[in-house]
Amino acid sequence: MKIEVVHLKKHFGKTRAVDDISFTFAAGNVVGFVGPNGAGKTTTMRILATLEEPTEGDALIDGISVVEEPERARGLVGYVPDALPTHRDMSVHDYLDFFARAYAIKGARRPQVIEGIEEFTNLAGIRGKMLYALSKGMKQRVSLARALLHDPPVLIMDEPAAGLDPRARVELRELLRVLAGQGKAILISSHILTELAEICNGAVIIEQGKLLMAGAISDLLSTDGLRRTVMIRSLERPEDLVRDLLEMPHVESASPAGGEVVLEVNGSDEVCSEILIALVQRGHKIVEFKQLRAGLEDIFMNLTKGDVQ
Amino acid sequence: MTSQGGVRSRLDDWLNPIVVKELRQAVQGKFVAAALLLLLIIQLAALGIYIVSNGDFVGRYDAGRYAFMFLLAILMAICLIFVPAYTAIRLAFERDTNVDLLFVTTIKPSAIVWGKLFAALTITVLIFSACMPFMVFTYWLRGIDLPSIFVLMMASFLVVAVAVQLATFVACLPAGRVLKILLSLLALILFLQAFIATLSWSYYSLTTGIGSRLGSWTFWGPASAVILIAVAVLGLLFSLSVAMIKPVSANRALPVRLFVTGIWLVSAIASAVIAYVQRDNTALSVWSVLSVLVFAGAFFVAVSEREQLGPRVVRTIPWSGLRLPAFFLFSGGASGVAWAALMSLLTYLAVSFLAASSTTLKAGGSIKQSQVWVGGLAMYGLAYSMSALLARRYLLARWMGPKYTWLIALVLLAAGCVIPFLIGYLVTFGSFNRAEDIGGWLVTNPFTLGIGSYQTTYLVFAGGWALLASLLNADWLIEQIKAFRPHET
Numbered sequence: 001m002k003i004e005v006v007h008l009k010k011h012f013g014k015t016r017a018v019d020d021i022s023f024t025f026a027a028g029n030v031v032g033f034v035g036p037n038g039a040g041k042t043t044t045m046r047i048l049a050t051l052e053e054p055t056e057g058d059a060l061i062d063g064i065s066v067v068e069e070p071e072r073a074r075g076l077v078g079y080v081p082d083a084l085p086t087h088r089d090m091s092v093h094d095y096l097d098f099f100a101r102a103y104a105i106k107g108a109r110r111p112q113v114i115e116g117i118e119e120f121t122n123l124a125g126i127r128g129k130m131l132y133a134l135s136k137g138m139k140q141r142v143s144l145a146r147a148l149l150h151d152p153p154v155l156i157m158d159e160p161a162a163g164l165d166p167r168a169r170v171e172l173r174e175l176l177r178v179l180a181g182q183g184k185a186i187l188i189s190s191h192i193l194t195e196l197a198e199i200c201n202g203a204v205i206i207e208q209g210k211l212l213m214a215g216a217i218s219d220l221l222s223t224d225g226l227r228r229t230v231m232i233r234s235l236e237r238p239e240d241l242v243r244d245l246l247e248m249p250h251v252e253s254a255s256p257a258g259g260e261v262v263l264e265v266n267g268s269d270e271v272c273s274e275i276l277i278a279l280v281q282r283g284h285k286i287v288e289f290k291q292l293r294a295g296l297e298d299i300f301m302n303l304t305k306g307d308v309q
Numbered sequence: 310m311t312s313q314g315g316v317r318s319r320l321d322d323w324l325n326p327i328v329v330k331e332l333r334q335a336v337q338g339k340f341v342a343a344a345l346l347l348l349l350i351i352q353l354a355a356l357g358i359y360i361v362s363n364g365d366f367v368g369r370y371d372a373g374r375y376a377f378m379f380l381l382a383i384l385m386a387i388c389l390i391f392v393p394a395y396t397a398i399r400l401a402f403e404r405d406t407n408v409d410l411l412f413v414t415t416i417k418p419s420a421i422v423w424g425k426l427f428a429a430l431t432i433t434v435l436i437f438s439a440c441m442p443f444m445v446f447t448y449w450l451r452g453i454d455l456p457s458i459f460v461l462m463m464a465s466f467l468v469v470a471v472a473v474q475l476a477t478f479v480a481c482l483p484a485g486r487v488l489k490i491l492l493s494l495l496a497l498i499l500f501l502q503a504f505i506a507t508l509s510w511s512y513y514s515l516t517t518g519i520g521s522r523l524g525s526w527t528f529w530g531p532a533s534a535v536i537l538i539a540v541a542v543l544g545l546l547f548s549l550s551v552a553m554i555k556p557v558s559a560n561r562a563l564p565v566r567l568f569v570t571g572i573w574l575v576s577a578i579a580s581a582v583i584a585y586v587q588r589d590n591t592a593l594s595v596w597s598v599l600s601v602l603v604f605a606g607a608f609f610v611a612v613s614e615r616e617q618l619g620p621r622v623v624r625t626i627p628w629s630g631l632r633l634p635a636f637f638l639f640s641g642g643a644s645g646v647a648w649a650a651l652m653s654l655l656t657y658l659a660v661s662f663l664a665a666s667s668t669t670l671k672a673g674g675s676i677k678q679s680q681v682w683v684g685g686l687a688m689y690g691l692a693y694s695m696s697a698l699l700a701r702r703y704l705l706a707r708w709m710g711p712k713y714t715w716l717i718a719l720v721l722l723a724a725g726c727v728i729p730f731l732i733g734y735l736v737t738f739g740s741f742n743r744a745e746d747i748g749g750w751l752v753t754n755p756f757t758l759g760i761g762s763y764q765t766t767y768l769v770f771a772g773g774w775a776l777l778a779s780l781l782n783a784d785w786l787i788e789q790i791k792a793f794r795p796h797e798t
Contacts, residue, residue: 050413050556051413068558068619068620068621069558069621074414074415079413089334089337089338089339090333091337094337098326098330098333101324101326102326102327102411103414103416104415107319108318150415
């Protein structure tokens with residue numbers, strides 16, 4: 001199972017909501033879809049869910065085009081939108097039952113499937129409750145449950161953690177971990193990058209409809225041109241170390257922090273190793289040289305400008 | 310599982326999910342129940358007020374008839390506004406927002422439209438059933454018989470069904486909110502006309518008597534024609550609604566054109582039989598003009614269709630001799646134009662052939678007029694749509710995509726109907742009495758084909774214009790004809 005987004009474009013009049021985006025991810029991966037507001041995340045996700053048609057380009061889910069064969073693609077995708085169910089006159093169970101019917105889950109299997117999903121998403125206790133009476137976290141669960149009814153191999157989730165309290169977020173994260181463990185390919189957008197970083201093994205970063213970067217988190221972190229934060233501990237006084245460091249190219253800043261020195265390096269892993277060699281050659285007694293891993297948040301802040309079209 | 314349980318489970322699976330959902334919501338929600346209760350109260354109050362204010366109804370022999378008409382007016386007013394609006398707004402809401410997410414499921418578009426229609430009709434049946442005791446009660450007031458009540462209720466139900474389907478069609482249109490509101494207002498005007506027509510026809514039927522004619526052709530002949538037209542309109546709107554919510558990549562035009570071709574054939578046979586039996590060509594005339602109106606509209610739709618077929622449609626183009634008929638029936642701008650032109654031509658030929666085959670039918674003056682209208686409307690339809698296509702391709706290409714060509718055609722048609730008329734009116738200011746006085750100025754107006762002295766001028770003009778506009782778009786047509794090739798593996 002592979003999801004390929006190929007030169008995707010979506011224009012709304014003169015606005016280029018999505019402007020030639022291409023990326024790929026495979027089953028078992030949880031990919032964070034990151035970008036400032038108005039970057040084109042929701043539009044891309046709606047295209048993947050077959051709710052929008054692209055102006056140009058295509059998206060293939062296991063080789064099935066969402067443009068040419070949206071009916072087949074729908075069977076493979078579970079979509080959790082940012083809007084939550086708000087029906088005033090429908091219970092949780094009726095809502096899931098309707099969608100189970102719409103996904104052509106028939107006979108004795110339908111109640112079994114619904115019951116299983118209700119158990120999995122912890123909705124069994126509130127199955128008779130009206131949708132409008134649910135909390136945001138519970139509605140999010142209902143939305144996820146609906147998307148999982150037909151057991152899709154791909155999950156597209158648009159801001160699933162928005163507005164959830166810490167407990168609901170932790171529970172959602174646990175659910176996603178289980179789903180990723182089941183081999184589902186999950187594309188998830190969120191503004192809470194620290195949370196994404198904890199569950200994602202890949203990321204796609206876009207801004208103003210354009211792709212800035214895409215790939216495995218580990219690859220993104222090792223990409224050239226990123227700023228790195230390095231912590232050094234030596235046996236001598238930190239001030240001596242700082243003086244030498246500031247004379248070196250690529251070192252943007254260096255400052256003592258407790259008994260250690262924290263420096264900002266503008267360069268790759270290779271540049272960091274060159275700095276270490278130079279320090280040793282100058283006679284510094286280095287005890288610890290540790291690169292503080294840049295998070296998804298650092299990558300995001302480095303790449304995006306926060307412009308809105 | 311018991312056999313009873315098995316049957317229940319199978320029946321449950323067979324039920325349309327939309328119907329189950331809509332009816333569950335209707336039952337659990339307060340809106341439908343409140344509307345139904347309100348209707349019953351209004352009916353009860355209306356009947357009470359009528360009886361009280363007409364104290365002499367005991368001595369009258371038409372009190373029941375008037376009371377029935379009064380109640381029917383209330384019933385139809387509510388059913389022609391409440392039920393279509395309830396259905397259309399819910400569907401439009403589901404299409405506009407992703408709250409219901411109906412469109413990410415694997416449910417078929419036809420099941421969605423059918424489910425909406427069936428659920429609306431179920432609510433209509435509920436409303437009609439609730440009102441039936443009041444309606445039947447009017448029988449005791451005299452002046453109306455039970456068969457008349459049932460026949461008029463059935464006819465009214467048919468009108469509501471068509472109205473619901475029209476509202477569903479408007480809700481399915483992939484138009485912006487403003488355009489949808491405008492189209493809804495247009496639909497509301499049509500509903501108002503349907504309301505007036507239903508009441509007028511009901512009153513006329515009651516005064517001329519229905520019960521006594523139930524066993525004769527004089528009732529079943531026109532009744533069959535009305536039912537056939539209603540079913541045709543219902544089917545056309547249904548197939549169009551389904552086409553509207555199908556993915557653009559699908560062969561959306563195929564079911565619509567197959568349905569229209571089928572109903573065209575059935576109605577042609579029916580009207581020919583009626584014409585021969587009654588020795589009157591009215592049925593033929595009505596059939597031919599109604600048919601060509603549909604095909605003239607089809608020209609407008611065709612020029613708004615996609616010009617390049619996607620791989621999905623291309624994969625289904627047959628290699629064999631079926632390729633030619635497939636070209637006429639498949640999605641695509643040129644295919645649509647070719648199909649509408651062919652069907653208009655066949656309609657013209659059918660009327661001419663049927664009229665020529667019988668001296669009685671030929672003798673009627675209306676058949677010649679029908680030929681004029683059929684030929685004229687088709688040529689005007691082609692001329693306007695091709696001119697719109699030309700304008701879109703060469704003048705408005707930067708601002709408008711193919712899907713809005715119909716709008717340009719409508720603007721051109723409106724301009725063609727109004728502007729020359731105003732100029733003619735100003736030129737002949739003071740001496741203008743009848744349309745004939747400015748007949749020469751009305752040459753771009755397809756609805757003035759009835760002006761006898763100018764008919765030849767209009768036909769020659771429309772024919773020349775259609776031919777010229779088509780020739781100027783020849784590259785558009787040829788390119789699509791050439792591209793209509795099966796998928797090469």
